[in-house]
Amino acid sequence: MSITQHIEEIWQNIEQASLIRQQRTLEERPVKLVAVTKNHGTEIIQKAIDSGIQAxxxxxxxxxxxxxxxxxxxxxWHLIGHLQTNKARQAVPAFDLIHSVDNEKLALEIDRVAAKFGKRQDILLQVNVAGEATKFGIAPEQLQKLVHFVTELKNVQLCGLMTIAPHYEETETVRPVFRELHNLFVELREARLPNTNIQWLSMGMTNDYQIAIEEGSNLVRIGTGIFGTRQ
Known part of the structure; x- marks a missing residue:
């Protein structure tokens, strides 16, 4: 299939998963599709853009x-990978949304750099729901402390949460991970804290995005499903 056909199929799957979610919760929320372009050249990315990709x-x-x-x-432009503190100076002017903030030092540096650029940087907090040692992200029990730290920063706006779920052979096994992050997201949204605009729950990739949407995701990050296997 072509990139255009892949994208059309993904949107159909998103629509089906959203309908399941809506029937269960009576909550209708549009889903943002972010095309993961790591290791892909600009020509192939342009084909995705020509097929309607906007992020x-x-x-x-x-x-x-x-x-x-x-x-x-x-x-x-979304930064979805781990961000080292010393790269914040380059990241802030380059990205509309940084998904991977998971510690106070990084948040503080983003705030400092954003002030220099006269920008209020939108961020998500990355949560390691499953506690995997190989993945970045803050532990769920430490999230509240980081949230309150971030809301004190004037040049950063907290917009939601992100997770990278474990890879399971049986994709249905991942459902409790997504459900837990959604619960944390709802708590955060309902807290109505200052300096926040809680709107994005970033979870779900090529192998599990439909389950993620069923569990409340409204931002999915898909690379292989659009472009095929990375070279």
Whole structure:
């Protein structure tokens, strides 16, 4: 199938999963599709853009910086990979939404850099729901402390939560992970804290995005499902 056909199929799946969610909760929320473009060249990414993709996600700051002069900033640029504190200076002007904030030091540096650029940087807090040692993200029990720290920062706006779920052979096994993050998201949204605009629950990738949407995700990050296996 072509990239256009892949994207059409994904949107159909998103619509079906959203309908299941809506029937269960009576909550209707549109889903944002972020195309994960790591290790893909600008020509193939442009094909996705021509097929309606409006948001792209990169794992590394440098890779985004190399592509932006060609693809432009009219796209939404999302940083979905781990961000080292010393890369915040480059990341803040380059990204509309940083998904992977998981500690106070990084949040503070993003705030400092954003102030220099006269920008209020939108961020998500990455939560390691499953407690995997190989993944970044804050533990759920430490989330509240980080939330309150971030809400004191003037040049950062907390917009929601993100997780990278474990990979299971049986995808249904991942459902409790998504459900737990959704519960944390609802608590955060209902708290109505200052300096927040809680609207994005970023969870779900190629293998599990339909389950993630059924459990409340409204932002999915899909690479292989659009572009095929990375080279």
């Amino acid at each position: 792209v996600g990169e794992n590394r700051v440098q890779e985004a910086l190399s592509k932006q002069p060609i693809l432009g900033r009219q796209l939404e």
